[in-house]
Amino acid sequence: MKKLMILLVALSFVAIGCNKPPEDKTDGTHEIVNQDAHSSDHSHGDHSGHDHAEDDHAKPLGADGELVLNKTEKWQADEHTNKSVAKMHEMVEEFKMQKEKNYDELVAKLKAEIQELVKGCTMDGDAHDQLHIWLNDYMNLVVELSDDNDETGKEIALNNLAESLHNYSNYFK
Numbered sequence: 001m002k003k004l005m006i007l008l009v010a011l012s013f014v015a016i017g018c019n020k021p022p023e024d025k026t027d028g029t030h031e032i033v034n035q036d037a038h039s040s041d042h043s044h045g046d047h048s049g050h051d052h053a054e055d056d057h058a059k060p061l062g063a064d065g066e067l068v069l070n071k072t073e074k075w076q077a078d079e080h081t082n083k084s085v086a087k088m089h090e091m092v093e094e095f096k097m098q099k100e101k102n103y104d105e106l107v108a109k110l111k112a113e114i115q116e117l118v119k120g121c122t123m124d125g126d127a128h129d130q131l132h133i134w135l136n137d138y139m140n141l142v143v144e145l146s147d148d149n150d151e152t153g154k155e156i157a158l159n160n161l162a163e164s165l166h167n168y169s170n171y172f173k
Contacts, residue, residue: 067133067171075127077172084117085172089165096158103154107146110161114139127172134171138164 069075077085088110095106114135123131141164145157 065133067130067137067167069171070126070130074171074173075130077127077131078122080120081117081123081131082172084113084120085165085168088113089162089168092158092162092165096162101154103145103158107142110142110145114142130171134164134168138168 091106091109091113095101117135121128121131138161141157141161145154145161148154148157
């Protein structure tokens with residue numbers, strides 16, 4: 001129950017916290033960001049009134065909740081977002097080097113930085129939507145780190161966090 005409450009609070013920050021909400025599109029991609037992390041069912045909306053290339057409907061951008069590139073390029077993130085992600089990456093890497101590990105303190109710092117990231121977000125469009133896909137997965141990993149009770153589970157969650165932060169640079173510039 002605690003995990004569900006933390007996830008709902010975190011998702012509410014993402015869903016309403018950015019300065020620029022997802023654009024009102026008719027392709028349904030923005031709906032993925034606002035769904036519960038465990039749901040993959042979503043609407044593709046009404047496509048009448050606009051044209052698409054024939055293959056546009058084959059796989060809407062991130063339709064399965066998967067982070068995708070901007071064709072073959074990385075998405076342009078705003079400076080604030082890049083700085084926040086770099087700060088979290090540094091926090092995690094420094095934490096991994098510590099002998100005495102206070103996971104609760106790290107989780108609190110990561111959650112605070114996520115809130116700062118969301119508050120200062122100026123991204124919009126598809127890049128913004130892709131950021132939310134990455135951020136939703138990342139926040140779930142922070143919750144996992146918080147909820148794990150044994151050292152092995154926490155170490156696995158910490159490594160998954162580090163991988164997610166590294167993976168950000170594969171999709172955003």
